[in-house]
Amino acid sequence: MSTTPELTEAVFLLEPHTLLLDVAGPAEALRLANQALQRQGRPPAFRLRYVAAQPDVLSSVGLSLGPLEPLPQALQAQSWLFLLGCRHAQPGEPAPGSAQRADALRTQRWLHGVGQQLLQQKQGRLVGICSGTLLAAQAGLLSGRRCTTHHELLDALRRHAPQAEVVDNRVFVLDGALASSAGVTAGIDLTLHLIQLRCGDAIAASVAQTMVVYLRRSPQDPQLSPLLAHRHHLHPAVHRVQDALCAQPGKPWSLQSMAEVAHVTPRHLGRLFGEHADTTPLRYLQAIRLELARRARQQGQSLADAAALAGFSSEQQWRRTQRAHAALGVNTAPRKP
Structure with a gap:
């Protein structure tokens, strides 16, 4: 049927x-x-x-x-x-x-x-x-x-x-x-x-990218997928960094390299993320990587392959990141396919 x-x-x-x-x-x-x-x-x-x-x-x-x-x-x-x-x-x-x-x-x-x-x-x-x-x-x-x-x-x-x-x-x-x-x-x-x-x-996300607009919600709305969350603001520099992290999550990002995308100092980028996206640049990147790893597992990838595809250097780094996010109240445990 x-x-x-x-x-x-x-x-x-x-x-x-x-x-x-x-x-x-x-x-x-x-x-x-x-x-x-x-x-x-x-x-x-x-x-x-x-x-x-x-x-x-x-x-x-x-x-x-x-x-x-x-x-x-x-x-x-x-x-x-x-x-x-x-x-x-x-x-x-x-x-x-x-x-x-x-x-x-x-x-x-x-x-x-x-x-x-x-x-x-x-x-x-x-x-x-x-x-x-x-x-x-x-x-x-x-x-x-x-x-x-x-x-x-x-x-x-x-x-x-x-x-x-x-x-x-x-x-x-x-x-x-x-x-x-x-x-x-x-x-x-x-x-x-x-x-x-x-x-x-x-x-x-594909439609938003084609229309050159952002998926926005107010902070009181229910949680979005990590790939769409923290987009309820209008700050162009923060959006540029978020776009870059979503496009290349496996890149060895540092706060400095993120700040270069935004054309601001690392310290100022941290302030901008806190004020406009209600998170930090590193935490945002980690959430993207965790979601991509979870989806890879759902599609049948091994733990090692899922971790690598999402940009983690090892399974151990993936698990450490999961524990850190769990401490913040975010459920990021991998789901078996």
Whole structure:
């Protein structure tokens, strides 16, 4: 019997003046995930659809988007429905006419129905990008839920969803089948995380590298794979070092050689890692090596080969590193294949 996961339909709900990056960023990440899967000989994971109350809409930058599908009567249980932000009304811009108001009301009623199904069935996702979370609030979908939005709209979200727990200062928030992100580019961060949950960390990392973005999370979120952890910051020098360590974990790294990658002094690099990545350069490198050794063991490599592949000089060094990390509360014991 085939165990191939069903194709996930990523449905983008477009409204007049939709922020173009809110559409393009997540959609491009999903396309690149399919591309990365196919390079591995795996089937694509996502089918992208674009729906609206009208056959075309004008985006935030004046680009017409269409033709678009009409609002479907229902969505598949495992669909991801993306709610996108819209730009603010411009000074002197005419108020929406009766036809636009009717479309908005029809869209809101449609969203209430399909959104409730997605949240209740828990097989798919309702994804709010930037101010798109306000659409979910206006459709009555956020009661008792944790969520976030663009920092300028947090108070508005609280007004529209008084029974929701609106979270400040977060890149994105997950609450069961509901996912919501802060402003604009945070939608890419959220989509990368959803790709990681759906397709694995290697595919998510491949997409992030292709898009030249980083996998970011807030420090309160659950633990990531060591290959993706400690990336919730924005400091370019620390990211450069992390990229170099992930690319060549077996290199005989020293604090000096890491600092040369960052173009700072060794002492300053230690401070930067502590402030922005909440770890030390050496501890970060050790975590990467331990994870690679664990994966090598799972794939059937011997202890000696797994240690060598991960960059340890010996099995004894591997075990000493495991004990040191275990003392810090990190489970790094090798698992037998």
